[in-house]
Amino acid sequence: MLFSKQNKSNSKQTSFMKVAVNLLPYSSYQGIETYTRNLINEMIKIDGVELILIKHQETPDFFDFGDKVTEVIVPFKKVLKAGVAIYLQTGIYFLLLKLKPDVLLSTSPASPYFYSKNVITFHDCAYDRFREFANIFSKYYFKSMYIAAKYFARKIITISEFSKRELIDVYKIKPSKIAVVLEGPPALPKVTITAVDEVKQDFNIHGKYFFYVGNSRPRKNLKRLIEAFGAFQKENSSYKLIIAGKIDNRFEDIDGIIAKFQLADSVVRTGFVTDEQKVALLKGAVALVFPSLYEGFGLPVLEAQTLGVPVITSHTSSLPEVGGNSVYYVDPYSEKSITEALSVLVADKELCSRLVEKGFENIKSFSWKQTAFQTLAVLEKSEK
Known part of the structure; x- marks a missing residue:
């Protein structure tokens, strides 16, 4: 053998x-x-x-x-x-x-x-x-x-x-x-609470926030995410959305979308982040928001769950295979569905705790x- x-x-x-x-x-x-x-x-x-x-x-x-x-x-x-x-x-x-x-x-x-x-x-x-x-x-x-x-x-x-x-x-x-x-599941670097605070300070991030990591190709659905966050923020003005990853405006004008919905003070673009920075930003987040239209696998879901972070993601493509019953699913083609998910996780702390527990169980399958x-x-x- x-x-x-x-x-x-x-x-x-x-x-x-x-x-x-x-x-x-x-x-x-x-x-x-x-x-x-x-x-x-x-x-x-x-x-x-x-x-x-x-x-x-x-x-x-x-x-x-x-x-x-x-x-x-x-x-x-x-x-x-x-x-x-x-x-x-x-x-x-x-x-x-x-x-x-x-x-x-x-x-x-x-x-x-x-x-x-x-x-x-x-x-x-x-x-x-x-x-x-x-x-x-x-x-x-x-x-x-x-x-x-x-x-x-x-x-x-x-x-x-x-x-x-x-x-x-x-x-x-x-x-x-x-x-x-x-x-x-990814082998992520260990990051201390102090390091989390330092990374947040480096990017001028204060208060509570949702986190997205990935590129800006249209299938990643950033336009709808930003629009949905804008609707959510009308009732939750203290929250921010952090977008980590390389932005390529050949696909979509992300800055223009942020400006259109008047979210310049609420949406933070970090650009490319190291593994250490990504882990720090994930650990400090209310949840990972990953409403992609199309994924072959969806590794960010497992990254977040490895760190004990709740996940909001799409019920499309491979993502249900990866997330199972351990994530909060949305219709990625509906801004309203994404907005509601953000609101639910802010309001329901018990749900967040259950998602974290289920996430830890889910990653054992990989x-x-x-x-x-x-x-x-x-x-x-x-x-x-």
Whole structure:
């Protein structure tokens, strides 16, 4: 069996797998990068597996695992995005011939189309469901990857039953080719109460607040969240809404939306935050508000629950799989539904306490160790 430990009293070699991991698409710190880092961090603990990380010169430091892995540095920078795309369809084949891995694990759609040992993780079909917000390159580049994977990948991993249904519906991929492997709860840094106060002071945050973390793509539903908060604030003027994460006004003019509803003094945009800052802001929040229209998984839900913070989220896409009965659900297409949720959690302290307790129970169902073992089981089966 692949994952059994070697018996030192027996010199016979146990099963062994050499796994190359494609890190070339990554240069920032977002959801897929977090998924990949957590997965690798658990995979390196499993006996019988050699990991080879394929990087570029600007691969982020959070993919540094020291001598626990073998690293291969491709001599170009991620800033040359076209270079990455071209290399993945040309030069990487020669590298893989040299490395001779048993399998290549690509944790994003950006991977060599025709490599016969490729196992790809698809997180969602957002580029197809929200095509009007993608540029022409992204539309066709990612679509070509999904189509190539349908025919040439050994196996496709996805992170929820919802995403599996999406892949079947959008690309007509055979269900037998798709394996569902859920994510785990995040390993968050410990932050003291003093640190919470210091971070709040750094961002000039005073009093009670709701917290959102994520990007500003339209599917994240920030416009409705801000509008709903504006309606809530008419009766609850002391509360604020904190929006953490990179804002990209190519998608929506978030500042304009805030100004439209006259919320400049009540909505705080922090921009990008570190893990420590995110944890501090979450711990100080009344609740996480995550009314996304579309998620492949929804890791912020588990982040909040790990810290004992109640969660308001959508009853759409994968979020019910992640939240179960431990969150307060809203209709993300209804500002009124979101407003009512904010009001209910402010008024009902017992409900908040129950959500916290249920959240702690919910996260027990998720484990990155389990994710790693299940992923490696898929890789092993793909060899056969």
